[in-house]
């Protein structure tokens with residue numbers, strides 16, 4: 001494939017899964033209409049969910065899942081030492097995702113309660129950037145395949161990629177979706193980074209912020225609107241804490 005007579009680089013890519021549901025990887029293999037083009041644009045060096053190829057010679061490592069055991073730390077450090085570019089793929093990898101909710105519990109006690117005298121190895125959930133240097137984060141639970149394809153195309157052509165600077169509300173309005181606040185539902189769209197095309201409000205759910213904060217979010221205005229619409233501080237904070245992307249923020 002050439003564009004304007006220029007041959008793109010075919011980046012050597014490997015995909016790795018850590019603690020997560022593998023839904024982000026599934027997004028990549030699920031969209032069959034573009035799967036062949038996607039695989040043709042890269043030189044696949046490893047991807048357990050989709051291929052039997054195993055090769056330690058890769059440039060880009062896509063990391064799915066959060067880190068929650070010692071062996072995962074060692075494995076991740078090894079991958080980092082091989083990769084030129086390490087990408088955190090999905091909200092688990094970027095912020096700990098839904099898994100980081102366990103961090104508020106006493107893990108020893110929870111382990112005993114669930115597994116009795118056969119405890120499982122577990123530790124507080126970490127995002128990938130808490131363990132190794134991350135070059136690029138692609139948030140979302142799950143990721144948007146169209147966005148990942150666009151990012152891989154940019155990498156293959158050596159072009160910089162930038163995320164939308166506006167929040168989910170902009171894409172929501174572009175779809176002519178009735179605002180969830182008008183229906184009595186809470187929505188983190190005003191403070192969440194766009195790029196997903198607002199599927200949750202379009203499907204009748206408020207946004208849960210799986211992509212993390214938009215650029216320069218106006219938290220105070222958002223908290224004021226949520227209060228005005230009758231949502232308690234606890235409800236706002238529960239939603240902010242769901243995927244881990246808003247860890248530094250809490251309504252008061």
Ligand code: SF4
Nearest residue numbers: 020023090091092141
């Ligand atoms: S980000 Fe969501 S879809 Fe992706 S691995 Fe984590 S839980 Fe699964």
Ligand code: SF4
Nearest residue numbers: 169172179180187189
């Ligand atoms: S539904 Fe959510 S994302 Fe859509 S306009 Fe309302 S607040 Fe914004």
Ligand code: SF4
Nearest residue numbers: 196200207208209210
């Ligand atoms: S609307 Fe919100 S929760 Fe839904 S995919 Fe987009 S960022 Fe994630």
